[in-house]
């Protein structure tokens with residue numbers, strides 16, 4: 001009887017330990033899958049502000065001899081900004097140019113940058129997993145966009161630097177004859 005009890009106790013501890021470890025094992029697996037996932041191809045990314053058409057302003061001249069390292073998508077202040085990829089929230093924070101920004105580590109290790117936010121999604125935390133289409137924040141004019149029409153600055157960074165997000169984004173959702 002005592003031996004049975006001890007055996008059951010050991011089994012219970014093993015099950016408990018496995019249950020405790022399981023979420024971190026799953027997290028590590030999901031992270032590894034994210035890093036090895038294929039990077040977005042042409043017109044594969046869902047629009048962060050569905051229905052808001054925008055121009056390719058990649059590489060346009062900006063103040064201080066800088067070039068525009070992304071695209072600007074104009075939308076009414078407070079419009080929810082949707083993540084274009086699944087990923088892990090790397091950073092939530094403010095900087096001089098971008099204002100309130102969110103950086104998400106996405107497929108293939110590319111980083112997706114959302115800037116000039118009015119505010120962040122209230123419960124968004126660094127280290128959190130998001131899915132494509134999840135709200136990350138709301139359109140505003142923070143940072144060096146202060147006083148300009150509210151817009152999202154969206155950038156994609158690879159290990160070799162910024163790339164143009166424009167050709168990767170879908171502008172129309174599923175409309176026949178769109179182009």
Ligand SMILES: [Zn+2]
Nearest residue numbers: 070071072153
């Ligand atoms: Zn911009």
